[in-house]
Amino acid sequence: MNLAGPILVVEDIVKRFDTPDGALTAIDRVSFDVAPGEFLAVIGPSGCGKSTLFNVIGGLLDGYQGRVSVAGETVRGPHAAIGMVFQEESTFPWRTVIENVAFPLEIAGVAKAERLERARHFVALVGLAGFERRYPAELSGGMRQRVSMARTLASEPKILLMDEPFAALDEQTRLLLGDKVLQIQQELKQTTLLITHNITEAVQLSDRILVMTYRPGRVKRVVPIDLPRPRTSEIVSSDAFGHYVAQIWNDLREEATRGMQDAEAHSLRAGAAS
Amino acid sequence: MTRVRRLGTKLAAPALGLVMLVLAITAIQTLIQAGWINRFVVPLPTQVAASFGRVIAEENVLGRFLLTAGETLAAGALLTGVGIRVGVLLYRFRLLRLAFETWIAALASAPLVLMYPLFLVIFGRNAMTLVMIGFVAALPPVILKTIEGLAGTRRVLIDVGRSFNLTEAQQFWKILFPAALPSMFVGIRLGLIFALINIVGVEFLINFGGLGQLINELAERYDLPGTYAAICFVVLVSVCLFAVTGWIERWLRPAD
Amino acid sequence: MAETGRLTRSPVFAAHRVMLLRIGLIAAALALWQAVSISGLLFRDVVPSLGAIGGALARLLTDPGFYGHLGTTGIEIGLALVVGGLSGLIVGLALGANRLLGKAFEPYLYYLGPTPKIIFFPVMIMWFGVGPGSKVAMGVISCFFPIALSTAAGMRQIDRVLIRVGRSFRAAAWQMVSKIYLPAMRAPIVNGVRLGLGVAVIGTLLAETKLSNRGVGFLVINSYSTFDMPRMYALLIVVFVIAIGANALVGRLGAGHAYAKF
Numbered sequence A: 001m002n003l004a005g006p007i008l009v010v011e012d013i014v015k016r017f018d019t020p021d022g023a024l025t026a027i028d029r030v031s032f033d034v035a036p037g038e039f040l041a042v043i044g045p046s047g048c049g050k051s052t053l054f055n056v057i058g059g060l061l062d063g064y065q066g067r068v069s070v071a072g073e074t075v076r077g078p079h080a081a082i083g084m085v086f087q088e089e090s091t092f093p094w095r096t097v098i099e100n101v102a103f104p105l106e107i108a109g110v111a112k113a114e115r116l117e118r119a120r121h122f123v124a125l126v127g128l129a130g131f132e133r134r135y136p137a138e139l140s141g142g143m144r145q146r147v148s149m150a151r152t153l154a155s156e157p158k159i160l161l162m163d164e165p166f167a168a169l170d171e172q173t174r175l176l177l178g179d180k181v182l183q184i185q186q187e188l189k190q191t192t193l194l195i196t197h198n199i200t201e202a203v204q205l206s207d208r209i210l211v212m213t214y215r216p217g218r219v220k221r222v223v224p225i226d227l228p229r230p231r232t233s234e235i236v237s238s239d240a241f242g243h244y245v246a247q248i249w250n251d252l253r254e255e256a257t258r259g260m261q262d263a264e265a266h267s268l269r270a271g272a273a274s
Numbered sequence B: 001m002t003r004v005r006r007l008g009t010k011l012a013a014p015a016l017g018l019v020m021l022v023l024a025i026t027a028i029q030t031l032i033q034a035g036w037i038n039r040f041v042v043p044l045p046t047q048v049a050a051s052f053g054r055v056i057a058e059e060n061v062l063g064r065f066l067l068t069a070g071e072t073l074a075a076g077a078l079l080t081g082v083g084i085r086v087g088v089l090l091y092r093f094r095l096l097r098l099a100f101e102t103w104i105a106a107l108a109s110a111p112l113v114l115m116y117p118l119f120l121v122i123f124g125r126n127a128m129t130l131v132m133i134g135f136v137a138a139l140p141p142v143i144l145k146t147i148e149g150l151a152g153t154r155r156v157l158i159d160v161g162r163s164f165n166l167t168e169a170q171q172f173w174k175i176l177f178p179a180a181l182p183s184m185f186v187g188i189r190l191g192l193i194f195a196l197i198n199i200v201g202v203e204f205l206i207n208f209g210g211l212g213q214l215i216n217e218l219a220e221r222y223d224l225p226g227t228y229a230a231i232c233f234v235v236l237v238s239v240c241l242f243a244v245t246g247w248i249e250r251w252l253r254p255a256d
Numbered sequence C: 001m002a003e004t005g006r007l008t009r010s011p012v013f014a015a016h017r018v019m020l021l022r023i024g025l026i027a028a029a030l031a032l033w034q035a036v037s038i039s040g041l042l043f044r045d046v047v048p049s050l051g052a053i054g055g056a057l058a059r060l061l062t063d064p065g066f067y068g069h070l071g072t073t074g075i076e077i078g079l080a081l082v083v084g085g086l087s088g089l090i091v092g093l094a095l096g097a098n099r100l101l102g103k104a105f106e107p108y109l110y111y112l113g114p115t116p117k118i119i120f121f122p123v124m125i126m127w128f129g130v131g132p133g134s135k136v137a138m139g140v141i142s143c144f145f146p147i148a149l150s151t152a153a154g155m156r157q158i159d160r161v162l163i164r165v166g167r168s169f170r171a172a173a174w175q176m177v178s179k180i181y182l183p184a185m186r187a188p189i190v191n192g193v194r195l196g197l198g199v200a201v202i203g204t205l206l207a208e209t210k211l212s213n214r215g216v217g218f219l220v221i222n223s224y225s226t227f228d229m230p231r232m233y234a235l236l237i238v239v240f241v242i243a244i245g246a247n248a249l250v251g252r253l254g255a256g257h258a259y260a261k262f
Helices: A050-057 A097-101 A103-107 A112-125 A141-154 A171-188 A199-205 A233-237 A239-273 B003-034 B045-058 B061-092 B094-108 B112-123 B127-151 B155-163 B168-206 B211-220 B224-255 C011-039 C050-061 C064-097 C099-112 C117-128 C132-156 C160-168 C173-184 C186-210 C216-225 C229-255
Strands: A008-019 A022-034 A039-043 A065-070 A082-085 A159-163 A191-196 A208-212 A219-224
Touching (some): A008 A050, A022 A065, A022 A219, A050 A159, A050 A191, A082 A141, A082 B155, A097 A141, A103 B168, A141 A171, A171 A199, A171 A233, A208 A239, A219 A239, B003 C099, B045 B061, B045 B224, B061 B094, B061 B224, B094 B127, B112 B168, B112 C186, B112 C216, B112 C229, B211 B224, B224 C117, C011 C050, C050 C229, C064 C099, C064 C132, C064 C186, C099 C132, C132 C186, C173 C186, C186 C229
Parallel strands (some): A039 A208, A082 A159
Antiparallel strands (some): A008 A022, A008 A065, A208 A219
């Protein structure tokens, strides 16, 4: 734990949306800190406001109550110190891998030779050395997500903010990519905030887990993960791992059930209305 | 399945099409020779084939082709320069788009080419009229496809741009425009084809220009086999343009 | 996910602005026209004054003879749509239903579609004479292709399971067509008909400008040869209004209920 103070402070965030069914509170007074170098996972059932939280912290959403600050500065829009990795396929299909990764450097005005050189480093970091000149269409889904990650890392953000980046991948690929993420985080000492619904992934990767309730989203519990570092995906077969997963599922099950019942009631209403 | 059988299945359909075509032509030939079809209304296919060489040699088909092609490409250049700019403008200013996109879509269904006598009066009896007809008649789809491409940019790509705090200009040139290029090309392809169709059509109608005029002239001379041959040739040119631009479009697409 | 973060103007405000913009454009265009007309910058008769055009329009619309020509053109287009539409529909259904037939013959339709049909007019004249027959024929070959192609494509995008349902109830072929295929294909067919209408109008009108003594196309070329520009503008305005209106009507009629696809 770094004694220099938290690098990301999320204070009392409340976010409501106007829907045809009335005002919806997506997040209700969520607060937490992230220390430098820490890996924090936020886990919750569908409908707990995770993606809303992602967009709020990332500065893509406004109109909320509360405050988000990075190294003391209030976040008022996309902040240079926060790098975002999105859930959907987000590589630029018209650029090669290296051109994708060099994108933030290009925006910052770095000269061509230098930015390609720096981008190459990040391409290698995510394990895609040799694929620099390929187009995303030639790569698998997992490889494309790594390109997106490398692109964000190339902007050297203080905080890496990821929204279920591996959601579209199969379990085995996820575990292996999890290894990659652990490696990178170790090497860069990267502060990371991961939004996920996958318990295994959260326990495998993080130092602390925030469990969220179903809508309106609140922090239900904070679970410190006391598994050794450096870690690999082999950790998933350990007893301690199993305990953590069980504990978190216990908390989540209740919320997930509420979510399902709510969804069924909603479609019943929608069906009756038509 | 053995390689031979797989190849056979793959070729079966095109072969069927070709066989039916040959059968149809043979049937027509037989019917004409038997007198069932009036040979002064439908010439013998063999005669048509024979007249190809004659027409090409005597009627300066290459020169005419170049003239028509030149007119079409000129219209294409105008379409690209003007059409894409207007599309970008309409996309950039939301209010303009809300006001006028439907109007342009409506124009796409109007017989703009019917204005050709008007263009004759304004531009005179020369290639300019043809280029302008090709341009005006083909403009709506280019504009509409440009808007469609820009508006259809995937949300997440725009978010990536926002997450890097891009300026509006950067967002447009580095994300929206490249993402819309395939659609824009589809628009230009449609534009080129419409332009060619309208240009050849009007060449035929006003008896001026390249290939369209050739057909008109041969028809007025009652050179039946020649007329059919010239029509076949024009169809061939149009098919080639359609096919080639289609390949280019597919070649651009893998970037998706 | 709903996003209310960005500042959005109310839709009502936008609608007002849109109306203003449209009126503004029309007003500006009319003003520019009148200015050019009066100034005599272009050869005067090419840009007749708005009054002259208005007068020609009024004379046209009150001339019973005009409606005779309009009727002729309308009937030609109507017949073309019926013949071309029905044959296009049948061919499209056949090509869409049978994969082999489709692969064998659809490429011909696909590549022959985007060609200038007016060049076939001399052949149509030889086959159908110089009367309305050749104009109808022009309309038919114009609209046949888009309708056939849209229908064939529409057949292929029908959810396979619906066809299996029909077969499981042992529906006869005509029942499959009328109760399953056609309703499921409503959108692509309507699209094809809209396209077909557009090109049938063009084909017929252009044919009339080439060789006819009746019809709206004839009137247009007649105005050209008598250099009666106001009348030509009036005719063009009428034609455009009707063509755009017909297209919108077909679209509206074909829209029906929007039902969701699962």
